[in-house]
Amino acid sequence: xxxLVESGGGLVQPGGSLRLSCAASGxxxxxxxxxxxxxxxxxxxxxxxxxxxxxxxxxxxxxxKGRFTISRDNAKNSLYLQMNSLRAEDTAVYYCSKGGWLDxxxxxxxxxxxx
Amino acid sequence: DVxxxxxxxxxxxxxxxxxxxxxxxxxxLVYSDGNTYLNWFQxxxxxxxxxxxxxxxxxxxxxxxRFSGSGSGTDFTLKISRVEAEDVGVYYCxxxxxxxxxxxxxxxxLEIK
Numbered sequence: 415x416x417x418l419v420e421s422g423g424g425l426v427q428p429g430g431s432l433r434l435s436c437a438a439s440g441x442x443x444x445x446x447x448x449x450x451x452x453x454x455x456x457x458x459x460x461x462x463x464x465x466x467x468x469x470x471x472x473x474x475x476x477x478x479k480g481r482f483t484i485s486r487d488n489a490k491n492s493l494y495l496q497m498n499s500l501r502a503e504d505t506a507v508y509y510c511s512k513g514g515w516l517d518x519x520x521x522x523x524x525x526x527x528x529x
Numbered sequence: 530d531v532x533x534x535x536x537x538x539x540x541x542x543x544x545x546x547x548x549x550x551x552x553x554x555x556x557x558l559v560y561s562d563g564n565t566y567l568n569w570f571q572x573x574x575x576x577x578x579x580x581x582x583x584x585x586x587x588x589x590x591x592x593x594x595r596f597s598g599s600g601s602g603t604d605f606t607l608k609i610s611r612v613e614a615e616d617v618g619v620y621y622c623x624x625x626x627x628x629x630x631x632x633x634x635x636x637x638x639l640e641i642k
Binding site: 459464 | 566568570572577580583589619623625629630635
């Protein structure tokens, strides 16, 4: 059974940093592109970033370019999102999702950016 | 970026009746390999999104056959043949043809009348 478990969310001040993690199991992690998708409170879904199987290709939505970095550790079956220079508008539940077509999702982790 | 436009945004439906959600893209979603990467997701209240349909019309494992997807080019539809109580939630279309970025529709909230 595919499992994706996010962690690392919390309350952070504007301008601060946070690192999200996603622990994957139940599939061959090294053979799948992985994505982060976020959902602001009461709003729709927004794709944030994805990374290819070996970590050599990374793509971002324009609003996070230069501030967020996606990475993965295939030895640990883990996906990460380093978030710097956080803004109020980054407040959202962040989901980890498997594959280029988002076939499985984690339960999400809440990031709140507020002073 | 490709803009995805869903309608309606709110969909009250009587139990046992059909439901239909439209999704239109601002550009053709046909990829150079001939495939169309249009997915549908369901998000029940308080839950994570779940993919229902991929590549326009392919149901994911475990998805009831009352759900079906159709369409081509820029015009797509998700249909529920007979709505059940467990179908309440928000439905999103998403394109993965012209990326980055992947883009989602605004979401359609299905509720029981």
